[in-house]
Amino acid sequence: MNVFTVFAERVKAAIASLEPSVGAADLARVVVEPPRDPAHGDLATNAAMVLAKPLGAKPRELAERIAAVLKTDADVAAVEIAGPGFINLRLVPTYWTTLLGAILADPDSYGRSQMGRDRKVNVEYVSANPTGPMHVGHCRGAVVGDALASLLAQAGYDVTREYYINDAGGQIDVLARSALYRYREALGEVDGAVPEGLYPGDYLVPVxxxxxxxxxRALLDMDEAAPSTSSSPSSFP
Structure with missing residues (x-):
């Protein structure tokens, strides 16, 4: 449970104490989140804005009533009403130091939720094309993908991490033909521009x-469909 969830429950409790008849569906629309401008406080809630109509109240007047209850919370340093009825909260410094202690005491579990309800999610990342060299962009994909998968797991999703090998099909045929061309080039059999339809990158020259x-020259006359006893591409540094 995080600070936003904690205070969402406190805001809802404050509303229920003022308006016992408020329905669960209406309370579900109440959100506590960071304010758009950090200068406005630590937390902001739309409670008065979304509940004014179902409760038959004016948003700002309802906000003032909710604010009066929230001001009695020992963890709240100040409550301010902005615009037509948004409520901004400032928390006491000791709340944050206590929260920090709780995080340090259980760093692996803090912030974990069951929002995902074990729904299955497949996160595919990196999945570098095997026909070309890896580059820094693939490293970025690894970091972003792993972080996203970890966040989803913390949120209660059943996450599968996948690196799609994609080592079959037409692109692999082109790779083999391109390597064959570079092999023939190394033997002096061909010279000049790489033919259209093959991979032109110099990364296949060492291959x-x-x-x-x-x-x-043993591979020159080999049938393309025949199995090869030469070193596999995976053995190349």
């Missing part, structure tokens, strides 16, 4: 050089 060093 061709190594294939030539380990196999000589």
């Amino acid at each position: 061709g050089v190594r294939l030539a060093a380990e196999n000589g």
Whole structure:
């Protein structure tokens, strides 16, 4: 449970003490969140704005009644009403120091919720194209993807992390043909621009050089459909 959840319950309790007839569906619309401008306080709630109509009250007048109850909370230093009826709260400093102690005492569980209710979520990240080299963007994807998956897990979702290998199909055929071209290039069989339809990147040049060093000219006449006994691409540094 976090500070917003804690004070949402306190705001709802304050409303229920003032208006016992308020319905659960209406209370569910009450939100406590950070104010748009931090200068306005620590927390803000729309309670008076969303409940004024169902309670037959004016938003600002309802806000004043709610504020009067919230001012009695020992953790609240000040309550201010903004605009037509938004309520801003400032908490006492000791609330934050106590909260910090609770976080440090149980860092793995603090903030965990059951919002996801064990719904299954699949987060695919990195999933670098195996036909090309990895770059810093893939590192960024790993960090963002892992952080997102961890947040979802903390929120009660059943998370599966997936790295999609994608090592089959037409792109792998093109990769093999491109490596073959670089192999032939290393043997002096071809020269010039890489033919259209193949991967032109220089990252396959070392692959061709190594294939030539380990196999000589033995692969030149090999049937493309035949299994190879040469080093697999995964063995390349």
